[in-house]
Structures are given as structure tokens and as C-alpha cells.
Amino acid sequence: MGKDANGKVVTLPSMKAPDIADVLSRTENLSIEECWDELDLDTRILALLIPFVPLQGGGSLHIERTNVAWTIDVDTGNSDLEAQIINQRAVKEIVRQIKLRGLAGIILIDFAGSKHKGEQEILRSEMINLLKKDDRSQVLYFTAGRLLEIKRQRTYACVADVMLGEDRHFTPITIAYMICRAVLKSKKIMPTIVARPEVIELIREKLKFRAKFQPNLNIEPDFFEIKE
Numbered sequence: 001m002g003k004d005a006n007g008k009v010v011t012l013p014s015m016k017a018p019d020i021a022d023v024l025s026r027t028e029n030l031s032i033e034e035c036w037d038e039l040d041l042d043t044r045i046l047a048l049l050i051p052f053v054p055l056q057g058g059g060s061l062h063i064e065r066t067n068v069a070w071t072i073d074v075d076t077g078n079s080d081l082e083a084q085i086i087n088q089r090a091v092k093e094i095v096r097q098i099k100l101r102g103l104a105g106i107i108l109i110d111f112a113g114s115k116h117k118g119e120q121e122i123l124r125s126e127m128i129n130l131l132k133k134d135d136r137s138q139v140l141y142f143t144a145g146r147l148l149e150i151k152r153q154r155t156y157a158c159v160a161d162v163m164l165g166e167d168r169h170f171t172p173i174t175i176a177y178m179i180c181r182a183v184l185k186s187k188k189i190m191p192t193i194v195a196r197p198e199v200i201e202l203i204r205e206k207l208k209f210r211a212k213f214q215p216n217l218n219i220e221p222d223f224f225e226i227k228e
Contacts, residue, residue, distance in 0.1 A: 048101050048159045055093060059086040059112070063097060065160075069106035072097075076112045083113030087123055095130040104136070104154035108147040115146050124148060169221040176202035179224055183211050188228070195224040 047053075053061040058079025063072050074090045076083055094109060111123060120142045127148065131137040136153040143149055163174045170178075176199050183191065190212055193200070197215040204213060211226075219225075 045159075045163065049163060053093060053097055055086060055089055057081060057086075057089065059090065061090060061093060061097065063101070063103075069108050070103045072107065072109045074110065074112045083111075084119060087111045087113065087115075087119070088126070091123060091126045092130060095127070098137075098150075098152065099134070101160070102156060102158040104152045104158065107150040107152060108143070109150070110147050115142070120146070120148075165221075172196065172198045172202055175199045175222070175224055179203055179226065180206055182226055183207055186226070188226075191226050191228060193224065193226050195219060196221065199224065 051063050053063065055061065058081050059077050060075050061072055062075060063070065065071070072094055074087060074094075076086050079086060090111065097103070098107065109127075113119075115123075124139060124142065127150070128139045131139060131150075134152075136155065138151045140149040140151060163171060165171050175195060179193055179195065179199070180203055183193070190210070192212045192214050193203070193207070194214045194216050195203075196219050197217065200213045200215045203211075
């Protein structure tokens with residue numbers, strides 16, 4: 001978090017999962033992709049850092065990481081739709097989230113309902129079709145625990161690892177991004193940016209004709225200030 005030259009707090013939106021769910025699923029007449037297009041860039045980034053993803057018409061995804069794999073749980077919630085319908089809608093959104101979040105390694109998907117053999121094959125075939133152009137992904141089979149297993153080659157860090165550190169603070173890259181966004185939006189001439197040295201080094205070249213810099217080791221990892 002930080003303050004711009006007008007004293008306004010600058011940070012990623014302090015929205016929680018239910019708030020984003022309301023934005024994404026405010027109407028059943030819009031697809032998730034169309035709702036996504038309505039969000040500003042900062043809110044999109046935040047949406048990729050939380051585990052909750054609503055599904056159009058009801059149900060949701062819960063995306064979390066364990067020590068050995070990413071897990072994606074398809075939850076019917078309070079939806080009146082049959083589990084099979086929610087599962088079919090979930091497949092497309094799961095593929096979108098895998099790509100948007102940069103998920104890699106082992107990905108285990110727990111679809112809703114009983115998932116009999118016939119339904120498993122339908123879901124697996126649809127997943128294969130949607131990922132056929134993704135050379136990094138290999139759709140395997142349902143495990144004994146009825147989880148669909150996907151292996152995806154890891155070529156770069158996922159969004160969560162880039163934006164959040166192990167201590168769950170925003171990384172210097174995230175803070176640098178927030179500062180650049182604030183300065184480039186501001187009409188102030190040559191404001192002074194106060195931030196940790198590692199953040200200053202990331203933005204010095206980008207903003208060298210737009211701002212002055214004041215490294216400060218005493219600032220908290222998530223804090224910066226943009227002042228006159």
C-alpha cells in the first residue's frame with residue numbers, strides 16, 4: 001500500500017472473494033469472459049491471487065496449492081443445476097484459470113458429483129480438446145480417488161509466486177508495478193517516490209524522467225509513498 005501525491009492511498013483493491021464473485025456473476029446473461037472484461041487491471045490481478053472463482057449460473061472453483069500439486073475443487077454450492085452440468089461448465093473455466101494463473105506441475109481436479117466412468121470420459125475428452133493447443137499440458141486419467149490429473153510443464157513462475165512472497169507480502173515487483181501505475185496516472189510533475197531500495201532499482205529506469213527517488217530501508221515491505 002502507499003499514498004500518491006494527493007495523499008490518496010494507492011494499493012490493489014481491498015476486495016474479498018465474495019465481492020469479486022458478485023462482480024463476475026452479477027448477471028447470467030454475461031459469460032465469465034465478458035464479466036472479466038469489465039474489471040480493471042488491478043482487480044483482475046487480485047482475482048488471480050484468491051482461490052475462489054465463481055461459475056456462470058451457479059457453482060464455483062476453489063484453487064489451492066499443496067506441497068505436491070495444485071488442486072481445483074468444483075463446488076456446486078447452492079446451485080439448482082445438476083452436478084454434471086456444472087462440471088461441463090467448469091471445464092472451460094478451469095482451462096482459462098490454468099493459463100491465466102500460470103499453473104504448472106501436477107494439477108488435480110475434483111469434479112462435483114459421483115463422476116461415473118461415462119461422465120469421467122466426457123470430462124477428460126473435453127479437457128483434452130480445450131488443451132490440445134497448449135503444448136505444455138498433458139491430460140492424464142482419473143485417479144483411484146476420482147481426481148482428473150493434468151501435468152503441465154513449468155517454464156515460468158505462476159502469478160501468485162510473482163506477486164506474493166513466501167511471507168504473503170507483496171513482492172518488490174508488485175510494489176514497483178503499483179508505483180508505476182500511480183505515477184503514470186498522476187498529473188504531478190516529478191513527484192518523489194519513497195520505497196525500499198530493491199523497489200527503487202526496479203522502477204528507476206522506467207520512471208527516470210517522471211519522478212525522483214528516495215530509497216528507505218525502514219519502510220515496511222508493502223508500503224511506499226509518492227509525494228510532492
